[in-house]
Amino acid sequence: MTNSSTTETLSPDRHKQLFKGKEQEALAQALDIRKFEIDLYWKRATYFWAFIAATFAGFIAIQSSSSVNKTDMSVILSCLGVVFSFAWFCVNRGSKYWQENWEKHVDVLEDEVTGPLYKVVLSRNPHGAKADKVRNLLTGPSPLSVSKINQSIN
Incomplete structure (x- = not known):
């Protein structure tokens, strides 16, 4: 299923049927591959940041x-920057696709093995004082996607 030429879209029921009895091993593998995809994402981002x-x-x-050829060299470097930026954008989209693929596997498999660990988001102090809410707005955590921010920058 990881080969892009043979990808298959599965319903959650079909997914459960295919992995019945193998949930624990499949979840461990999906978590490991997800972690690997995230690691590759940041390595690729660093690579493109360096080139740009x-x-x-x-x-x-x-x-x-x-230099006499200042304009020509500036145009060449500008074009090179556009090419690197576009390539980075495409690589980010591909990386995000595969990361989300493995996260969907985790979503389906985790209930049987660990419960809804990845589906449950715990917030710190959700009913706190107004001053805490203002402070948290500026310095607190936020459910932003780091990879989507990175993709927007490029």
């Missing part, structure tokens, strides 16, 4: 130089 930063540094260096 180097391209930007080159652009700035060219702009501050007195």
Whole structure:
């Protein structure tokens, strides 16, 4: 099911049928692959950040130089930056797709093994004082997607 040329969309009932009796092993594998996908996501993001930063540094260096080919080099580096940014965007979308695939497996499998651990979100102090709510608005946790923010930046 991980080969993109043979992917199959399963209903939760069909998924349970296919993994009946193997829930614990399948959940452990899904959690492990999800963790692996997240690790790859950040490695790829670092890789693209480095290329884009180097391209930007080159652009700035060219702009501050007195080179005769300054305009040509600036255009080339700008195009290179656009190519890297678009590639990063596509890689992020692909990474997010596979991460969410494994999270969906976890969602279906976890009930039988651990209960709804990944589906339940516990909030700290949900009925706290007004001052706490204002402070938490500025400095507290928020259910933002780090990968979606990263994708928006590129």
